[in-house]
Amino acid sequence: xxxxxxxxxxxxxxxxxxxxxxxxxxxxxxxxxxxxxxxxxxxxxxxxxxxxxxxxxxxxxxxxxxxxxxxxxxxxxxxxxxxxxxxxxxxxxxxxxxxxxxxxxxxxxx
Amino acid sequence: xxxxxxxxxxxxxxxxxxxxxxxxxxxxxxxxxxxxxxxxxxxxxxxxxxxxxxxxxxxxxxxxxxxxxxxxxxxxxxxxxxxxxxxxxxxxxxxxxxxxxxxxxxxxxxxxxx
Numbered sequence: 001x002x003x004x005x006x007x008x009x010x011x012x013x014x015x016x017x018x019x020x021x022x023x024x025x026x027x028x029x030x031x032x033x034x035x036x037x038x039x040x041x042x043x044x045x046x047x048x049x050x051x052x053x054x055x056x057x058x059x060x061x062x063x064x065x066x067x068x069x070x071x072x073x074x075x076x077x078x079x080x081x082x083x084x085x086x087x088x089x090x091x092x093x094x095x096x097x098x099x100x101x102x103x104x105x106x107x108x109x110x
Numbered sequence: 111x112x113x114x115x116x117x118x119x120x121x122x123x124x125x126x127x128x129x130x131x132x133x134x135x136x137x138x139x140x141x142x143x144x145x146x147x148x149x150x151x152x153x154x155x156x157x158x159x160x161x162x163x164x165x166x167x168x169x170x171x172x173x174x175x176x177x178x179x180x181x182x183x184x185x186x187x188x189x190x191x192x193x194x195x196x197x198x199x200x201x202x203x204x205x206x207x208x209x210x211x212x213x214x215x216x217x218x219x220x221x222x223x224x
Contacts, residue, residue, distance in 0.1 A: 031210050032210040034212050034213075036213075041217070041218075042217050042218070043114070043200050043202070043215030043216050043217045043218050044153070044200075044213070044215050045215070046212040046213065046214065049210060049212055051210065085151065087153070089153075089213075091210060097143075097155040097158065097166055097168075098155065098213060100152065100153040100154075102150065102151055102152055103151050
């Protein structure tokens, strides 16, 4: 069974203080790993898809990386508007649906 | 232009009632989904439709019945609501079934059963 865990559960950063969020996964053949951002009262918003180990994607202050067992979302010099819950999901070769992790709730203080 | 829209945003009802949630996407996607997000924020698949045909039906009570009148719409009808049905329900769509295309979500319907 495909599984996803995320750590930490919650993270508080000062503005400008860089950090990383972790997504660990177990899947029978990875078709894709997806990062989403979810703001309170909103649906998850797609950020990145990673397909194979060693791949990296960047968008503004966010950079996602992938290994065979985990993915990291690096946040460089975060701003208060980066505060949100970040969700990771995997799509395996043999599963039919996306499996989501519980998310990391990020708070960036001014 | 809202890509995936669902109504209502909030739904408060009593146990035993029947209610519906509507979803529409204007992205031209082939596949639509219903997800449930519980109080611990886990997103779990409930149903998936591809070109109006049901392709995923997870272990969901048969009080929940999806209906897809066309490729752009996927509605969720819930009979005999129970307290445990309280959650946020998200509709989503993706370009094609079986490919790596990401999900696009609506903004959710918060269902509260009293």
